[in-house]
Amino acid sequence: MNLPTFDDVLDAAKRIEGKVQKTPVVESSLLNKWLGHRILFKAECLQTVGAFKLRGAVNVLAKHAQEGTLPKRVVANSSGNHAQAVACAAALYNIPVTIFAADSISAIKAAATQSYGAELRRFDTRTEADKAVKAAAQETDTLWIPPFNDPDVIAGQGTVALEAIEETGPVDAVFAPCGGGGLLSGTFLTTRAMLPDAQVIGAEPANANDAAMSLQSGVIESLPGPAQTLADGAATPSVGEYTFAFLQQLDDFYEVDEIQIAYWTQWLQHLLKLHVEPTCAMSMAAVAAWAVENETPKTALVMLSGGNISASSMQKIWQQDYLLQPPMIGPQE
Amino acid sequence: MNLPTFDDVLDAAKRIEGKVQKTPVVESSLLNKWLGHRILFKAECLQTVGAFKLRGAVNVLAKHAQEGTLPKRVVANSSGNHAQAVACAAALYNIPVTIFAADSISAIKAAATQSYGAELRRFDTRTEADKAVKAAAQETDTLWIPPFNDPDVIAGQGTVALEAIEETGPVDAVFAPCGGGGLLSGTFLTTRAMLPDAQVIGAEPANANDAAMSLQSGVIESLPGPAQTLADGAATPSVGEYTFAFLQQLDDFYEVDEIQIAYWTQWLQHLLKLHVEPTCAMSMAAVAAWAVENETPKTALVMLSGGNISASSMQKIWQQDYLLQPPMIGPQE
Numbered sequence: 001m002n003l004p005t006f007d008d009v010l011d012a013a014k015r016i017e018g019k020v021q022k023t024p025v026v027e028s029s030l031l032n033k034w035l036g037h038r039i040l041f042k043a044e045c046l047q048t049v050g051a052f053k054l055r056g057a058v059n060v061l062a063k064h065a066q067e068g069t070l071p072k073r074v075v076a077n078s079s080g081n082h083a084q085a086v087a088c089a090a091a092l093y094n095i096p097v098t099i100f101a102a103d104s105i106s107a108i109k110a111a112a113t114q115s116y117g118a119e120l121r122r123f124d125t126r127t128e129a130d131k132a133v134k135a136a137a138q139e140t141d142t143l144w145i146p147p148f149n150d151p152d153v154i155a156g157q158g159t160v161a162l163e164a165i166e167e168t169g170p171v172d173a174v175f176a177p178c179g180g181g182g183l184l185s186g187t188f189l190t191t192r193a194m195l196p197d198a199q200v201i202g203a204e205p206a207n208a209n210d211a212a213m214s215l216q217s218g219v220i221e222s223l224p225g226p227a228q229t230l231a232d233g234a235a236t237p238s239v240g241e242y243t244f245a246f247l248q249q250l251d252d253f254y255e256v257d258e259i260q261i262a263y264w265t266q267w268l269q270h271l272l273k274l275h276v277e278p279t280c281a282m283s284m285a286a287v288a289a290w291a292v293e294n295e296t297p298k299t300a301l302v303m304l305s306g307g308n309i310s311a312s313s314m315q316k317i318w319q320q321d322y323l324l325q326p327p328m329i330g331p332q333e
Numbered sequence: 334m335n336l337p338t339f340d341d342v343l344d345a346a347k348r349i350e351g352k353v354q355k356t357p358v359v360e361s362s363l364l365n366k367w368l369g370h371r372i373l374f375k376a377e378c379l380q381t382v383g384a385f386k387l388r389g390a391v392n393v394l395a396k397h398a399q400e401g402t403l404p405k406r407v408v409a410n411s412s413g414n415h416a417q418a419v420a421c422a423a424a425l426y427n428i429p430v431t432i433f434a435a436d437s438i439s440a441i442k443a444a445a446t447q448s449y450g451a452e453l454r455r456f457d458t459r460t461e462a463d464k465a466v467k468a469a470a471q472e473t474d475t476l477w478i479p480p481f482n483d484p485d486v487i488a489g490q491g492t493v494a495l496e497a498i499e500e501t502g503p504v505d506a507v508f509a510p511c512g513g514g515g516l517l518s519g520t521f522l523t524t525r526a527m528l529p530d531a532q533v534i535g536a537e538p539a540n541a542n543d544a545a546m547s548l549q550s551g552v553i554e555s556l557p558g559p560a561q562t563l564a565d566g567a568a569t570p571s572v573g574e575y576t577f578a579f580l581q582q583l584d585d586f587y588e589v590d591e592i593q594i595a596y597w598t599q600w601l602q603h604l605l606k607l608h609v610e611p612t613c614a615m616s617m618a619a620v621a622a623w624a625v626e627n628e629t630p631k632t633a634l635v636m637l638s639g640g641n642i643s644a645s646s647m648q649k650i651w652q653q654d655y656l657l658q659p660p661m662i663g664p665q666e
Contacts, residue, residue, distance in 0.1 A: 024357075028447060045606045108603065108656045115363065266644065270441065273378045273608040273640035307606035311599065311654035318651060321644035323441045 003245055004151040006193035009158035009186065012055070015062040016156060016260040017225075018093060020054050021047050024128035025167050025301075028271040034327050035291045038299040039284075041166040041268075045276050045307030049112070052160050052305055053085035053147075053185055058154030060145050061089050071095065071143035077126075080109035081233055081306050082147040087118035089145075100133040102126040106232060119267065125226070125235060148180030149240025158186030164193050164301055172298040173199040173290060175283040177305055178211045178253075179234040181243030187303055188246045199251040201290065203282040205229040206255040210238050215253055219246050230261045230316055233279035233305055254286035263286065263322045268304075270323055278317060280304040288327065336578055337484040339526035340518065342491035345388070349489065352425060353387050354380050356493075358500050358634075360637040361604040366467075367660050368624045371632045373504065375497040378609050378640030382445070384566075385417035385493050385516055385638055386480075392489030393478050394422050398600075404428065404476035410459075410466040413442035414566055414639050415480040420451035422478075433466040435459040439565060439643035457572060458559070480575025481513030491519030497634055498527050505631040506532040506623060508616040510638050511544045511586075512567040514576030520636055521579045532584040534623065536615040538562035539588040543571050548586055553577050563594045563649055566612035566638055587619035594618070596655045601637075603656055611636040611650060621660065 023046045032038050044052035054249055064070045074097040076086035083099040090097035096118045098288075101110070105122070114120055123129040137144035146153060160183065174195075176187040181202075188200045200322060204211050208227035214220050227235040239247060247253075247287070262279035268274065283302045290300070337527045356379045364580045365371050378386040390409075393451035407430040409419035417430040423430035431452045434443070438455070447453055456462040479486060493516065494507060507528075509520040514535075521533045537544050541560035547553045553571055560568040572580060580586075597614035601607065623633070642650075 050606055111657070266647075269608045270642070273383055274604040275602045275608055309603070311651055311656050314599075314647070314651040318644055318647040321440075323644050324444070 001173065001241060001245070003242060004155040004158070004189065006189060008151065008155035009162055011189050012059040012152070012155040013159045013162055015066065015201070016055055017060050017158065019062065022163060025049045025164055026272055026274070031271050031327070032317055035288065037291050037294065037297055039287055040168050040299065040301045041272060041304050042160055042228065042301065043274055043304050044160055045274055045280070045304050049081070049084040049088045050306050051081035051085065052157060052303070054088055056153035056156035056182060057082070057085040057089035057145055057157050058092065060152045061093050063152055063298045064143065065093065071280060072141035073098070074143050074145060074265045075100065075136045076145045077101065077129045078147050080105055081308055083113040083118070084109060084116065084308070087113045087116035087143050090118070091116045096127050098136065100129040100136070102129050104226065104318070106313065108310045109308055112308065148182030149242050151242060153182055154185045154189070154242060156186070157183045157191040159188035160303055161187040162194070165191065167300055170195055171198055171301045173201055174301045175201050175203065175286055176303040177231070177234050177279045177282045178202045178204040178247070179236040181211065181239040181247055183303060183305060185243045185246035188249060201252040201254070201286055202250050203254040203256055204234050205231045205261065205282060208235045209229045209255050211247060212253060212255050214239060214244060215247060230258055230265070230278040230313060231282055234282065235276060252290070254289060255278070256282040256285040262317050262320065265317045266322045267327060274304070275307040275309065276304050277306050277309045277314065279306065284327040334574060334578070335484060336575060337488040337491070337522065339522060341484065342495055342523050345392040345485070345488040346492045346495055349388055349391045349397065349492065352391050352395065355496060356380050358497055359605055359607070361419065366662070368621065370624050370627065370630055372510045372620055373501050373632065373634045374605060374637050375493055375634065376607055376637050377493055378607055378613070378637050381502050382417040382421045383639050383641045384414035384418065385490060385621035385636070386414045388422055388492050389489035389515060390415070390418040390422035390478055391425065393483070393485045394426050396485055397476065397587060398426065405474035406431070407476050407478060408433065408466050408469045409478045409480065410434065411480050413438055414641055416446040416451070417442060417449065417641070419478050420446045420449035423451070424449045431469065433462040433469070435462050437559060439646065441485040441643045442641055445641065448527035463519040479628070481515030482575050484575060486515055487518045487522070487575060489519070490516045491523040493636055494523035498524070501634055503528055504531055504634045506534055507634045508534050508536065508619055509636040510564070510567055510582070510612045510615045511535045511537040511572070512569040512612070514544065514572040514580050516636060516638060518576045518579035534587070534619055535580065535583050536583040536589055536619040537567050537589040538564045538594065538615060539590045541568050542588050544580060545586060545588050547572060547577060548580060563591055563598070563611040563646060564615055565646070566610060567615065587622060589615040595650050595653065599655045600652045600660060607637070608640040608642065609637050610639050610642045611646065612639065
């Protein structure tokens with residue numbers, strides 16, 4: 001197993017330049033005041049397709065284009081944002097694409113995927129979709145772009161932290177959410193290379209805590225069934241060998257409950273005026289816990305993964321009114 | 334009555350520079366494809382205090398500072414965004430401030446106003462708050478910053494269009510929402526001076542259609558009672574003499590129903606990944622109607638007024654799922 005290196009991230013950045021957006025870094029003075037730390041947010045919700053996922057998918061195809069090995073057909077399996085990313089990336093290279101998804105894919109992500117011209121095949125479970133994509137990938141001239149467990153995908157996602165740190169300069173800690181671990185692995189890789197002293201911290205839903213279980217046992221564990229979490233971007237059943245190798249080097253890892261996910265989604269939407277999806281809120285919940293553990297003022301960088309939210313998720317996020325409660329900055333229980 | 338001129342807008346821009354944010358202009362390629370026109374959005378939801386209102390309030394105080402006539406106390410009446418704007422502007426000049434508001438002020442706007450150090454006085458109705466602020470304004474060394482019916486406030490709001498058009502270059506039409514008419518008047522004034530051939534078009538809630546009634550009758554009409562509309566930023570009971578003088582010169586004016594307001598709030602949040610308030614959606618509904626009336630591809634510029642939304646409003650906005658229906662681009666009934 002050849003793990004991607006920071007040089008791969010730098011190559012990816014050159015390759016995808018002009019094909020993906022440079023997204024802004026934003027902050028809230030009110031939030032900084034409340035937490036006593038400076039929190040910078042890399043707004044990948046403003047990326048094309050509304051998520052960082054485009055970077056990895058474009059890097060894979062751009063590398064094939066460089067090497068003269070572009071396929072005749074692209075396939076991918078995804079719970080949502082990766083589907084859109086692969087559909088959009090394949091459209092950039094005029095390659096037909098089929099997406100294999102579980103029926104639980106949010107309607108809005110399904111519609112967006114199809115709007116890029118992709119064929120969408122639905123399966124009862126994610127596991128069935130994953131099996132079907134592997135079969136399809138065996139066909140001639142067909143390229144499977146995996147959602148996270150791939151060196152080129154990880155290197156592509158690492159360009160989020162690269163771009164952010166080039167803009168912010170040194171920070172004390174970098175936070176990213178964990179689904180399959182692609183963004184978190186790329187963030188770890190890049191941060192360690194650029195800022196060796198900065199902590200790199202992950203977060204996942206307590207209701208989909210396969211990564212936390214895996215880190216505890218030392219082997220990759222899978223969720224027993226479909227995860228019930230607002231953070232649909234992090235409901236992946238298990239991480240992969242590539243991403244697990246990076247996850248095992250993290251400085252800290254938080255499990256976030258559903259109330260905190262809804263709470264911080266509301267506050268991030270309100271304070272940043274960005275339509276951030278619940279997966280972003282997990283990192284912020286981790287920041288809030290980290291903030292009280294650090295007495296001297298520090299600077300944190302948070303990866304906002306995306307902004308694709310179904311109406312039914314918006315209803316769940318806003319069911320309670322959390323805006324009248326001051327931010328929870330105590331450590332998580 | 335001395336109406337503000339474009340020179341006043343240029344002066345305001347110089348005065349408020351560095352005290353307010355330069356906000357981005359954004360667009361959605363998907364929306365452009367659907368409508369067959371290019372729609373550019375000036376994202377004043379990303380302005381400090383989450384609304385364009387800061388520009389007018391800062392312009393008033395900055396002009397007093399220039400002239401050496403800063404007051405010892407500032408007072409203002411507002412349904413929300415103006416309250417925060419005046420509170421924030423007064424804090425910039427270290428002047429104590431009291432806000433007079435109707436009890437219907439959204440809790441989140443009230444909390445934000447107080448977070449800038451303002452005293453908040455609540456009244457049963459907006460009319461009572463308006464009376465009380467006029468009494469308070471009679472006290473010595475007290476300055477009332479009106480929410481819209483003031484030449485310096487209008488000139489300040491005109492800097493939104495100035496900044497946007499400097500960035501976009503020529504456009505065919507400019508859209509702004511109408512509450513008291515400050516943003517719309519400033520937008521009209523600036524657009525006419527910079528782009529004499531561009532249409533300037535307003536929009537207000539059908540449920541708070543005092544401006545439309547006034548334009549029809551030729552005199553300023555008032556709403557009979559509190560308006561029931563999601564677009565709380567446009568629930569103002571009547572426009573003023575200054576703003577009416579500009580409104581009468583508009584090229585077109587739309588009344589937007591509550592379903593369209595919710596519909597376009599959802600779609601703007603989803604497509605732009607910005608937390609835009611329902612008042613922004615009215616302009617977009619007007620654009621959709623305008624779009625079908627214009628067969629050749631045109632470019633429109635839309636003023637996104639703000640992004641301060643209570644949890645209860647978010648619940649109402651997302652009650653139905655409008656994301657599965659294609660955008661309504663037919664003319665309004």
